[in-house]
Amino acid sequence: MILAGDIGGTNTRLALFEKIEQGFLTIAEEKFSSSAYQSLSKIVQKFLGNKSHLVNCACFGVAGPVQGKTAKITNLTWIADTFSIAELLGHDRIGLINDLEANAYGLNELNxxxxxxxxxxxxxxxxxxxxxxxxxxxxxxxxxxxxxxxxxxxxxxxxxxxxxxxxxxxxxxxxxxxxxxxxxxxxxxxxxxxxxxxxxxxxxxxxxxxxxxxxxxxxxxxxxxxxxxxxxxxxxxxxxxxxxxxxxxxxxxxxxxxxxxxxxxxxxxxxxxxxxxxxxxxxxxxxxxxxxxxxxxxxxxxxxxxxxxNDKAALLGAAHFAYYELQDY
Structure with a gap:
């Protein structure tokens, strides 16, 4: 399964996708208040529960500048990073990209x-x-x-x-x-x-x-x-x-x-x-x-x-990036 995220200053949306011939099939999706949590990893942990071992790769589009494996979210106090997510998933096939970059990748999945x-x-x-x-x-x-x-x-x-x-x-x-x-x-x-x-x-x-x-x-x-x-x-x-x-x-x-x-x-x-x-x-x-x-x-x-x-463009773009850019990592 693919874990995708759209991380904004107000809301964080997470989804699990399966890749099918027609694109990406949504398995689960949930919206969280970003400011109600202390970190991205806390939100991911809440969303996945005991399913973290099923995630093959993940990508998060974040509202802020990405520098390597970390990003400071504009209009939020916390920093997103891939290290804590890697601990949850048990691997480092994790991407962190700008949210508009994720939207742009999402154009590939729209009709x-x-x-x-x-x-x-x-x-x-x-x-x-x-x-x-x-x-x-x-x-x-x-x-x-x-x-x-x-x-x-x-x-x-x-x-x-x-x-x-x-x-x-x-x-x-x-x-x-x-x-x-x-x-x-x-x-x-x-x-x-x-x-x-x-x-x-x-x-x-x-x-x-x-x-x-x-x-x-x-x-x-x-x-x-x-x-x-x-x-x-x-x-x-x-x-x-x-x-x-x-x-x-x-x-x-x-x-x-x-x-x-x-x-x-x-x-x-x-x-x-x-x-x-x-x-x-x-x-x-x-x-x-x-x-x-x-x-x-x-x-x-x-x-x-x-x-x-389509309000899922960023989520689909994050899934697209994870599937096509991270699978061989």
């Missing part, structure tokens, strides 16, 4: 029904690809095309500087600099980013917060979800405005990734937020921001843009 097309474009079969995923934080990865072989690689460019494009975004940056020493892209394009944009609109009196909404936000452990829901349903002007700014920033950064990697093979939008705000992503602002790159606009208009709908 057409797992995507929603935002821009059909004209895919270049020899071109590179890019993936960008906003959730608790934001992650980005590239997929290098080497003579037709697609090889994912990790980045931490979600922690690059936030670069405003207009007067409103400049004011947003100024506002956030009163709260943070440095403002990265993740401060605006993520679940936490939704809250930061909302706070900016409220605190600078650009929009009014209704009393009922303020109460709902106070009671919620996921403010970004509250904002998205009320914005999509048209219940609150401040939530709609927040979502519009967020979607525009998301599209702009997706276009930036396309340029950085010359991703003529396509750009994939992953993460937990995109499938929940599809109506907004289908509207004009997302693709307008994606295309608006001056002299490069014609190039961007040719690049396919797809939303990943």
């Amino acid at each position: 057409d029904n797992d995507f929603l097309i935002l821009n059909k474009g004209e895919s270049n079969p020899t071109g590179n690809r890019a993936i960008i995923s906003a959730g608790t934080g934001i992650g980005e990865a590239g997929i290098f095309n080497k003579d037709g072989e697609l090889r994912p690689f990790a980045t931490e460019s979600g922690h690059a500087d936030f670069a405003p494009r207009n007067e409103l975004e400049i004011e947003l940056l100024r506002y956030l600099l009163t709260k943070f020493e440095r403002v990265s892209l993740e401060r605006v394009v993520s679940g936490l980013g939704l809250q930061n944009i909302y706070d900016f609109l409220r605190d600078t009196k650009r929009a009014e917060e209704p009393t009922w909404l303020g109460e709902e936000i106070k009671k919620s452990s996921n403010v970004g979800a509250v904002i998205s829901k009320n914005g999509l349903e048209g219940k609150s002007a401040i939530c709609e405005q927040t979502l519009d700014i967020f979607v525009s920033l998301y599209g702009a950064e997706a276009g930036n990734m396309a340029l950085r990697l010359l991703a003529t093979g396509g750009v994939y939008i992953g993460g937990g937020i995109a499938p929940k705000i599809l109506p907004k992503l289908k509207e004009k602002p997302f693709l307008d921001s994606f295309f608006s790159k001056g002299r490069m606009r014609e190039l961007l208009e040719l690049i396919p843009v797809r939303v990943i709908l």
Whole structure:
């Protein structure tokens, strides 16, 4: 059996897979609160119980930079490592890769029904690809095309500087600099980013917060979800405005990734937020921001843009990596 993990700042998802002709068959799957445990090994131990001896190889996609056999998880206090997992499994056929790298490997295991097309474009079969995923934080990865072989690689460019494009975004940056020493892209394009944009609109009196909404936000452990829901349903002007700014920033950064990697093979939008705000992503602002790159606009208009709908992409990618890269170790 193959053990696969998708380790995020909020949740850790683990699954056991068997390789079959059609791909990977899920044997067991469970979600855990990451912060409720002291280490990855504790979660794995809880999940496997007395089945650890059945695991032939394992791979974990983690939200943070991987250095050798360890990784510091962004937005968590603990460090993931393969050494403690090796003690549980009794072997070292264990991979630790970036979570967006795992998502990229997962593309190999998805079919057409797992995507929603935002821009059909004209895919270049020899071109590179890019993936960008906003959730608790934001992650980005590239997929290098080497003579037709697609090889994912990790980045931490979600922690690059936030670069405003207009007067409103400049004011947003100024506002956030009163709260943070440095403002990265993740401060605006993520679940936490939704809250930061909302706070900016409220605190600078650009929009009014209704009393009922303020109460709902106070009671919620996921403010970004509250904002998205009320914005999509048209219940609150401040939530709609927040979502519009967020979607525009998301599209702009997706276009930036396309340029950085010359991703003529396509750009994939992953993460937990995109499938929940599809109506907004289908509207004009997302693709307008994606295309608006001056002299490069014609190039961007040719690049396919797809939303990943399958929330198991990272798990399947970790399983893919374990099966194809670790079996001979």
